[in-house]
Amino acid sequence: MTRDSSPGRAGPPVDEEEARIRVGRPAKHAAGIKAVQVSLTRAVKQMGLVKSAKNLLALNQEQGFDCMSCAWPDPQDHRHTAEFCENGAKAVSWEGQRETVGPEFFAAHPISELYQRTDHWLERQGRLVHPMVRRDGADHYEPISWDAAFALIARHLTALDSPDEAEFYTSGRASNEAAFVYQLFARAFGTNNLPDCSNMCHESTSVALAQTTGVGKGSVTLHDLHDADLIIVSGQNPGTNHPRMLSALEKAKRGGARILAINPLKEPGLLRFGNPQTPRGLTKGTSLADEYLQIRSNGDLALWRAFAHLLLRADDENPGQVVDREFIDAHTVGFEAWEKHVRALDWDQVRTATGLTRAEIESAAHLLATSRRIVSCWAMGITQHRNGVATIEEMVNVALLQGMIGKEGAGLCPVRGHSNVQGDRTMGIWERSPDWFLDALRDEFGFEPPREHGHDAANAVRALRDGRARVFLGLGGNFASAMSDTAVTESALRSAALTVQISTKLNRSHLAAGRDALILPALGRTEIDRTAGVEQRVTVEDSMSVVHASRGRAEPAGPLLRSEVDVLCGIAHATLGDRYGIPWQEFARDYSRIRDRVARVVPGFEDFNDKIRRHAGFTLPHPPRDSRSFPTPEGKAVFSVSPLEVMTVPEGRLVLQTLRSHDQFNTTIYGLDDRYRGIRSGRRVLFINESDLHDQGLADGDHVDIISEWPQRDGTTDERRAERFRLVAYDTPPGCVAAYYPETNPLIPLDSQALGSGTPTSKWVVVRLDPAAASGSTAEGDQV
Ligand SMILES: Nc1nc2c(c(=O)[nH]1)N[C@H]1C(S)=C(S)[C@@H](COP(=O)(O)OP(=O)(O)OC[C@H]3O[C@@H](n4cnc5c(=O)[nH]c(N)nc54)[C@H](O)[C@@H]3O)O[C@H]1N2
Ligand SMILES: Nc1nc2c(c(=O)[nH]1)N[C@H]1C(S)=C(S)[C@@H](COP(=O)(O)OP(=O)(O)OC[C@H]3O[C@@H](n4cnc5c(=O)[nH]c(N)nc54)[C@H](O)[C@@H]3O)O[C@H]1N2
Numbered sequence: 001m002t003r004d005s006s007p008g009r010a011g012p013p014v015d016e017e018e019a020r021i022r023v024g025r026p027a028k029h030a031a032g033i034k035a036v037q038v039s040l041t042r043a044v045k046q047m048g049l050v051k052s053a054k055n056l057l058a059l060n061q062e063q064g065f066d067c068m069s070c071a072w073p074d075p076q077d078h079r080h081t082a083e084f085c086e087n088g089a090k091a092v093s094w095e096g097q098r099e100t101v102g103p104e105f106f107a108a109h110p111i112s113e114l115y116q117r118t119d120h121w122l123e124r125q126g127r128l129v130h131p132m133v134r135r136d137g138a139d140h141y142e143p144i145s146w147d148a149a150f151a152l153i154a155r156h157l158t159a160l161d162s163p164d165e166a167e168f169y170t171s172g173r174a175s176n177e178a179a180f181v182y183q184l185f186a187r188a189f190g191t192n193n194l195p196d197c198s199n200m201c202h203e204s205t206s207v208a209l210a211q212t213t214g215v216g217k218g219s220v221t222l223h224d225l226h227d228a229d230l231i232i233v234s235g236q237n238p239g240t241n242h243p244r245m246l247s248a249l250e251k252a253k254r255g256g257a258r259i260l261a262i263n264p265l266k267e268p269g270l271l272r273f274g275n276p277q278t279p280r281g282l283t284k285g286t287s288l289a290d291e292y293l294q295i296r297s298n299g300d301l302a303l304w305r306a307f308a309h310l311l312l313r314a315d316d317e318n319p320g321q322v323v324d325r326e327f328i329d330a331h332t333v334g335f336e337a338w339e340k341h342v343r344a345l346d347w348d349q350v351r352t353a354t355g356l357t358r359a360e361i362e363s364a365a366h367l368l369a370t371s372r373r374i375v376s377c378w379a380m381g382i383t384q385h386r387n388g389v390a391t392i393e394e395m396v397n398v399a400l401l402q403g404m405i406g407k408e409g410a411g412l413c414p415v416r417g418h419s420n421v422q423g424d425r426t427m428g429i430w431e432r433s434p435d436w437f438l439d440a441l442r443d444e445f446g447f448e449p450p451r452e453h454g455h456d457a458a459n460a461v462r463a464l465r466d467g468r469a470r471v472f473l474g475l476g477g478n479f480a481s482a483m484s485d486t487a488v489t490e491s492a493l494r495s496a497a498l499t500v501q502i503s504t505k506l507n508r509s510h511l512a513a514g515r516d517a518l519i520l521p522a523l524g525r526t527e528i529d530r531t532a533g534v535e536q537r538v539t540v541e542d543s544m545s546v547v548h549a550s551r552g553r554a555e556p557a558g559p560l561l562r563s564e565v566d567v568l569c570g571i572a573h574a575t576l577g578d579r580y581g582i583p584w585q586e587f588a589r590d591y592s593r594i595r596d597r598v599a600r601v602v603p604g605f606e607d608f609n610d611k612i613r614r615h616a617g618f619t620l621p622h623p624p625r626d627s628r629s630f631p632t633p634e635g636k637a638v639f640s641v642s643p644l645e646v647m648t649v650p651e652g653r654l655v656l657q658t659l660r661s662h663d664q665f666n667t668t669i670y671g672l673d674d675r676y677r678g679i680r681s682g683r684r685v686l687f688i689n690e691s692d693l694h695d696q697g698l699a700d701g702d703h704v705d706i707i708s709e710w711p712q713r714d715g716t717t718d719e720r721r722a723e724r725f726r727l728v729a730y731d732t733p734p735g736c737v738a739a740y741y742p743e744t745n746p747l748i749p750l751d752s753q754a755l756g757s758g759t760p761t762s763k764w765v766v767v768r769l770d771p772a773a774a775s776g777s778t779a780e781g782d783q784v
């Protein structure tokens with residue numbers, strides 16, 4: 001028996017414009033001259049020539065602003081004049097767009113109409129420039145003053161029965177200063193409900209690394225990548241999502257490093273890179289991956305366990321050549337139990353889970369066994385799985401086995417997503433901040449912060465859905481589209497008494513509005529921040545724990561825009577007044593006052609203001625990296641044992657992973673092409689293996705609805721549907737299909753979460769295909 005849990009459509013509609021898909025051959029390399037062309041054309045079209053030149057030249061320069069497209073670090077010593085990539089240029093152009101969305105726009109377009117538009121259309125309308133309110137029962141947003149908006153928020157917050165009825169969401173673009181003020185406000189108000197985009201992103205990493213190494217962050221610097229002799233890239237598509245990482249891979253490669261890629265898809269960015277900064281790159285390029293394991297979805301835990309098994313065996317044959325006993329004895333606990341577990345490996349399980357041959361695995365393991373300096377990188381292909389935490393723990397086990405932490409040219413390198421997502425966590429955006437952090441806040445501000453853990457993203461949805469939360473504030477981001485189970489998330493937001501979105505562009509979260517709803521337009525990273533009449537700057541932390549200043553150069557999109565810090569201090573002051581004597585207005589007038597407080601609360605930020613004045617950036621302490629000390633309860637790094645769960649799907653079903661095209665930033669859709677995968681003019685595609693097409697009696701070019709299946713305790717199956725995807729025959733392992741997010745978020749059940757981290761399982765959704773339902777569609781999709 002089945003039950004359809006999402007009656008009616010939720011999420012982006014099927015749009016004619018997006019149904020004229022053309023399919024060509026996937027690319028064999030990334031970047032090159034084409035990337036330069038695309039960057040410049042987009043920039044000039046959206047920002048005009050003068051602004052383009054100004055913005056792109058300030059991008060990632062010491063006196064300029066930090067690129068908001070990803071968290072990859074900037075070189076500290078030598079920066080190119082154009083220290084950005086095609087997708088960074090797209091992000092800047094998108095923010096610098098000349099068109100604006102003001103009161104006339106909202107007067108002309110009711111919310112019900114806007115909801116029928118695609119995400120691409122919504123964001124393309126331009127920059128938000130006026131605070132807007134939707135009053136209970138109305139179908140339009142109308143203008144409101146900043147003060148009235150702050151008063152409305154304060155009224156709703158103070159009317160709650162408990163502070164835990166409010167949710168304070170953060171997306172990872174917020175600066176350190178904004179993040180610090182925001183969490184301080186939430187906690188002074190009385191709650192730890194600080195869900196953030198990390199919960200959907202690298203939470204599995206943070207949990208696994210904290211448990212095993214004592215620090216939830218990566219242990220490498222950019223130099224380590226350059227100096228490595230083996231770099232492993234698992235579950236990551238850097239050619240699209242971290243293009244500047246390709247320069248580091250290239251540099252390592254030219255220094256003699258080998259690269260091992262582990263990915264179900266042959267991503268062009270991992271095959272070959274044409275560095276647009278060099279003449280060679282514009283022509284031939286450098287080949288990257290030496291070995292490419294085209295693994296089945298979710299096979300990584302089994303693969304890493306097999307690596308460990310083979311490394312132990314290799315060391316048996318050549319004692320002391322592979323395993324670092326000295327490191328294990330001095331710095332770790334739990335080795336014996338883990339070793340026993342790993343020696344008893346079941347190769348049948350490994351074959352089923354990975355879909356790889358033993359010879360392929362042995363050849364890759366040989367790369368590890370013969371390397372002295374190994375850096376292991378990973379991203380969403382690892383974290384967004386039910387067993388993401390266990391997989392990362394196994395990657396850590398292998399690093400410990402070979403002593404690859406706290407050594408030059410080696411280490412763990414989770415590659416973060418949003419440009420300041422790591423900094424936001426450092427500043428206390430965390431629903432489970434540890435006691436030492438809360439103690440430091442108490443000592444600095446003289447109030448007792450709440451100690452009970454707050455809601456993560458999934459629990460925030462549950463609380464709103466069940467009426468246990470009634471106010472939702474979003475500091476950036478697009479919670480309605482980014483979160484799993486779109487129908488449930490949207491209706492949870494709609495049931496709120498108040499939703500507040502602090503945003504730069506129109507998105508679906510503004511349309512899943514609470515009974516009262518506010519849109520508060522914020523300055524972006526590229527814009528000059530003249531809060532209180534002086535030019536302010538902010539700081540960010542990259543994926544490798546380097547903190548540096550960022551200052552926009554462009555004129556703001558409109559005169560009414562306010563900085564995130566200013567908006568948050570306004571809300572806090574209206575809500576709390578001078579409770580606890582926190583000087584909100586002073587913070588907004590001079591951000592260095594916020595940094596003074598950060599300096600006293602967060603370790604590593606001593607002399608914060610001074611440091612950012614004097615240096616291009618400073619690196620935060622990381623005990624495992626710096627001195628091989630591991631601040632776990634045991635005082636040592638921990639080998640962890642977890643069962644090897646081999647995930648399978650029922651007969652006739654497929655596993656769907658949801659990922660990014662080359663022309664989007666998360667829920668922001670820049671355009672409808674995915675050049676590297678050969679897709680033009682549309683996004684509703686499903687990449688599928690030829691053999692699966694054959695088994696299902698389908699063909700490339702057919703259209704299907706995708707239906708996900710989620711078994712219930714009572715034996716029934718919950719079903720969710722996403723309509724009308726064009727099938728694309730593609731080089732993906734049998735049984736493993738792929739489609740873009742956010743179109744596929746309606747398929748992911750809210751309860752389908754990673755164990756231990758709660759991250760939605762965006763890379764593992766069991767689906768079946770329904771061709772009949774989509775047969776009304778025309779047979780476009782010609783080969784080009
Ligand atoms: N231009 C651009 N830049 C971005 C973003 C963007 O949307 N656009 N988003 C930013 C954010 S927030 C983040 S978190 C990062 C995301 O960066 P990525 O993690 O690179 O993003 P995804 O597109 O989700 O790609 C996941 C990759 O994992 C692979 N994969 C899927 N399942 C498995 C598996 O089971 N095992 C293995 N080994 N691989 C698997 C997929 O084939 C794909 O190559 O990028 C950041 N940078
Ligand atoms: N199915 C599926 N779902 C996923 C993922 C997946 O791979 N598959 N990935 C997950 C991941 S890794 C992440 S990080 C989340 C992302 O989740 P979010 O961070 O919530 O989403 P974004 O799409 O990055 O947010 C875009 C919006 O941010 C606002 N914005 C942009 N710049 C600024 C700014 O400078 N200031 C302010 N105030 N607002 C700004 C704009 O209004 C824009 O519409 O999505 C997650 N969801």
Ligand SMILES: [Mo]
Pocket residue numbers: 197200201202416417418
């Ligand atoms: Mo992310």
